[in-house]
Amino acid sequence: xxIWIGLGxxxxxxxxxxxxxxxxxxxxxxxxxxxxxxxxxxxSKDALRQFLGIESGTNVTKAALYAxxxxxxxxxxxxxxxxxxxxxxGSTTSSSGTTSLVSKGVVPQVLGFAVEHGxxxxxxxxxxxxxxxxxxxxxRLLVGAQQLPYCAISDYQCESGxxxxxxxxxxxxxxxxxxxxxxxxSASTTSSNASLFSGTANQVSGWSLRYDFHVRRKFSDxxxxxxxxxxxxxxxxxxxxxxxxxEDTFGKIRPTKEYQDWLAKYVLLLGDSSTSDEATFKKVLxxxxxxxxxxxxxxxxxxxxxxxxxxxxxGGYIGARDKALNxxxxxxxxxxxxxxxxxxxxxxQSIVKFIVSGRPSASEKWxxxxxxxxxxxxxxxxxxxxxxxRYGQAALQLDRSLTASSSNLGAALSAGxxxxxxxxxxxxxxxxxxLAPGTSIPLPGNASVLLNSKGTIHIGQAQVTFSIKGTGIKxxxxxxxxxxxxxxxxxxxxxxxxxxxxxxxxxxxK
Amino acid sequence: xQREKAKKTKAIQRRASMACNLSKSTDPSADYVGKIxxxxxxxxxxxxxxxxxxxxxxxxxxxxxxxxxxVKAGVNFLILLVENSVPRDWTTIQEDCxxxxxxxxxxxxxDPYGASQSFEILGN
Numbered sequence: 001x002x003i004w005i006g007l008g009x010x011x012x013x014x015x016x017x018x019x020x021x022x023x024x025x026x027x028x029x030x031x032x033x034x035x036x037x038x039x040x041x042x043x044s045k046d047a048l049r050q051f052l053g054i055e056s057g058t059n060v061t062k063a064a065l066y067a068x069x070x071x072x073x074x075x076x077x078x079x080x081x082x083x084x085x086x087x088x089x090g091s092t093t094s095s096s097g098t099t100s101l102v103s104k105g106v107v108p109q110v111l112g113f114a115v116e117h118g119x120x121x122x123x124x125x126x127x128x129x130x131x132x133x134x135x136x137x138x139x140r141l142l143v144g145a146q147q148l149p150y151c152a153i154s155d156y157q158c159e160s161g162x163x164x165x166x167x168x169x170x171x172x173x174x175x176x177x178x179x180x181x182x183x184x185x186s187a188s189t190t191s192s193n194a195s196l197f198s199g200t201a202n203q204v205s206g207w208s209l210r211y212d213f214h215v216r217r218k219f220s221d222x223x224x225x226x227x228x229x230x231x232x233x234x235x236x237x238x239x240x241x242x243x244x245x246x247e248d249t250f251g252k253i254r255p256t257k258e259y260q261d262w263l264a265k266y267v268l269l270l271g272d273s274s275t276s277d278e279a280t281f282k283k284v285l286x287x288x289x290x291x292x293x294x295x296x297x298x299x300x301x302x303x304x305x306x307x308x309x310x311x312x313x314x315g316g317y318i319g320a321r322d323k324a325l326n327x328x329x330x331x332x333x334x335x336x337x338x339x340x341x342x343x344x345x346x347x348x349q350s351i352v353k354f355i356v357s358g359r360p361s362a363s364e365k366w367x368x369x370x371x372x373x374x375x376x377x378x379x380x381x382x383x384x385x386x387x388x389x390r391y392g393q394a395a396l397q398l399d400r401s402l403t404a405s406s407s408n409l410g411a412a413l414s415a416g417x418x419x420x421x422x423x424x425x426x427x428x429x430x431x432x433x434x435l436a437p438g439t440s441i442p443l444p445g446n447a448s449v450l451l452n453s454k455g456t457i458h459i460g461q462a463q464v465t466f467s468i469k470g471t472g473i474k475x476x477x478x479x480x481x482x483x484x485x486x487x488x489x490x491x492x493x494x495x496x497x498x499x500x501x502x503x504x505x506x507x508x509x510k
Numbered sequence: 511x512q513r514e515k516a517k518k519t520k521a522i523q524r525r526a527s528m529a530c531n532l533s534k535s536t537d538p539s540a541d542y543v544g545k546i547x548x549x550x551x552x553x554x555x556x557x558x559x560x561x562x563x564x565x566x567x568x569x570x571x572x573x574x575x576x577x578x579x580x581v582k583a584g585v586n587f588l589i590l591l592v593e594n595s596v597p598r599d600w601t602t603i604q605e606d607c608x609x610x611x612x613x614x615x616x617x618x619x620x621d622p623y624g625a626s627q628s629f630e631i632l633g634n
Contacts, residue, residue, distance in 0.1 A: 028621065050616075055541070055616075056618060057624030057626035058621040058623070106551055118576045152622040154597065154622070155597045155622050157597060194521045219559055219595055224595075225595055228560065229562055232564060232593045233564055236564065236565060239591045240565050242565075242591065242626070243566070243567050243591055243626060246626050247587055250628075251587045254539075310542070457600075
């Protein structure tokens, strides 16, 4: 049985609707099924009282969704989104274009979550803008968010196999946004290699497809339980806020006579033989929720606002819980990525990458990422003889969160090592508009030259990524050291800085 | 042998009921009743999974581990946020009455999208 949160309010407005989220209008989902299929006379009063009671968290959520309507559901999603984003900024350093040495093992879960509203994420690193999306996001755009609703990270039963597949699938398109002077333009009479290596503005510099395979832990695993217990207590502030909002919304109603009368009335009704068939049972239950909300509104003039706040705080809590459990549930992730790179003035290339990412211990803040890849030219140019296999590469990066997840300003330290073996000399394409290197002689047509670049590249990098809580904004600052670059055999020390912004937060704002 | 075992069980249950500070309320506005000032120690268990109390509030104040409170006069709202490692696992909230005895306050199916459980406690 699929038990998905969301859009419960729609179900209430049409008790015969066939939506799949929180299938029933009120009460525990499994108990509902038992109750509805039990002859009315066999439904015990105590069981009905507990089934209907607003003391149950399930009923609190369902009643609040009913009272707050669509805006309440949006509030819940947005709050969960914000809280999950904090997870990413606090514990891992996401891929940020050229400021990062390795591809990370996990496409941030926030993408998958946020893309349900149809958005993409932009990552800027001065010269490249990368738009990312997940298969789940695209599917939600096409068929609607309610068809693939929110599932808690540890609720494996909630997710279908298809949804899991979509969640693991992602894509990206990179645009070169550098405003450099193209080689061979009238402004440049003394062309240099440096200018040849620069990109031209607004071109697609690459695209990629990726699948993340999460190795999920078994609930019965003793190590999992130990780590789960340590992690689950983390979002304590969000938990307190949620409890306070439940108290504010329903705490005053419970002891009132009106509520007691409501409970007695529906215990009697649902125990009566007239509600023996499931359709009538469901109809009466829907009426019960409607009456309960009316009572709540009469008892508390702020009830509607409180219900909205309750859903916001619930979203904040479940998002924070996902954040805390992410390290435990998805402890190891394997990813396969295909990149189609279109570097400026070089032939296009294909890269296949294998990524493993995991935490040596869930109680620690370290994230270890390993990459290995192979690259080849999509087409070997006719003019020169060069191996189509371009390079093999391996990289290792360690990330550690430096701040508590509750900090408003987060910081994560990364250290990485990158090794690349260039199998052959690099191929450089000179456009017909370019000047021959070191001269002012224009080239007659597109030409290819080989640079003496065969050999090994070693790069070390240290990076600190700052993040601002709840905004989706990150500032990676990095310093890298290399013995050479791909095309130039000379040691290189480069400083990098960038800004990344997750558009998910923009799209989920009300 | 079995009779002896049953006697022992009954003795434990008696001790438990004597040491517990909450009892079922006959007043419909409250779930449980306790003597004002009595200390109530809470605990939770799961059937298949591991259950833990993540947060709690009683009489408008946050509770903290080890999750105990002193009964206050009148009807007061107790709310707990209980997590279970297995979604939809049968979960039990109990009063820990000491000496290995406990009484069940509520049994329910854990819902990851609504993990709170509340009680009205009457102190007199």
